[in-house]
Amino acid sequence: MTTRIKICGLTREVDVEAAVAAGADAIGFVFYAKSPRAVTPERARALAKLLPPFVTPVGLFVNATEAELQAGLDALPNMLVQFHGDETPVDCDRVKRPYLRAAAVSPGFDLVDFGSRFSSAQAILLDAPVEGYGGGGKVFDWSLIPPSVSSRLVLSGGLNAANVADGIARVRPWAVDVSSGVEVSKGIKSADLIHAFCTAVRRADAELT
Numbered sequence: 001m002t003t004r005i006k007i008c009g010l011t012r013e014v015d016v017e018a019a020v021a022a023g024a025d026a027i028g029f030v031f032y033a034k035s036p037r038a039v040t041p042e043r044a045r046a047l048a049k050l051l052p053p054f055v056t057p058v059g060l061f062v063n064a065t066e067a068e069l070q071a072g073l074d075a076l077p078n079m080l081v082q083f084h085g086d087e088t089p090v091d092c093d094r095v096k097r098p099y100l101r102a103a104a105v106s107p108g109f110d111l112v113d114f115g116s117r118f119s120s121a122q123a124i125l126l127d128a129p130v131e132g133y134g135g136g137g138k139v140f141d142w143s144l145i146p147p148s149v150s151s152r153l154v155l156s157g158g159l160n161a162a163n164v165a166d167g168i169a170r171v172r173p174w175a176v177d178v179s180s181g182v183e184v185s186k187g188i189k190s191a192d193l194i195h196a197f198c199t200a201v202r203r204a205d206a207e208l209t
């Protein structure tokens with residue numbers, strides 16, 4: 001299977017171009033003002049104009065107000081929504097858009113139940129529990145993912161070129177998502193690290209087929 005790749009937290013044109021050139025399937029824009037990677041809807045719209053067909057813009061929200069959500073949706077009408085806070089299934093469904101729901105995986109977390117509560121999500125995005133909701137560059141214990149989980153999974157949390165192949169082999173996710181692992185500093189990506197990450201994903205896929 002081809003593991004889809006999302007590169008998240010882009011703030012600069014050069015980084016969007018590097019992600020597209022490396023073969024990313026999705027590009028994430030953080031609409032969460034407290035994040036060091038936050039962009040305004042206007043900035044996201046300008047960056048998303050660089051995306052070719054079939055590369056999906058993803059808008060990341062954390063407990064956003066309706067006005068904040070609407071501003072993001074107005075700026076990027078074709079975006080996939082990533083809910084990365086404490087949003088309920090009702091909150092997610094209210095937006096009437098395809099969405100990913102992030103889950104912070106720690107011992108005792110019931111992923112099967114979470115997946116059935118968010119059954120309208122396109123996928124459940126697995127992250128480590130970190131201060132500030134996400135983007136912390138921390139890996140969680142992948143053995144906490146129960147084999148019985150039926151949700152489509154996006155693996156994230158502390159991924160980088162060195163560990164992503166292991167994550168793919170062990171979790172077999174639909175997609176992987178990276179932010180910190182391709183950065184030189186918060187919100188500033190490295191074209192070399194993005195390229196290395198995408199190459200590692202493609203190698204992992206080739207080894208598994």
Ligand SMILES: O=C(O)c1ccccc1N[C@@H]1O[C@H](COP(=O)(O)O)[C@@H](O)[C@H]1O
Pocket residue numbers: 008009028030032035036037060062084125127132133134135136137138156157158159177178179180181
């Ligand atoms: O990127 C952020 O600043 C962020 C803020 C709040 C919630 C989520 C955030 N990012 C997402 O966190 C995961 C893991 O990122 P990392 O690779 O460990 O840095 C990823 O899905 C980002 O999209």
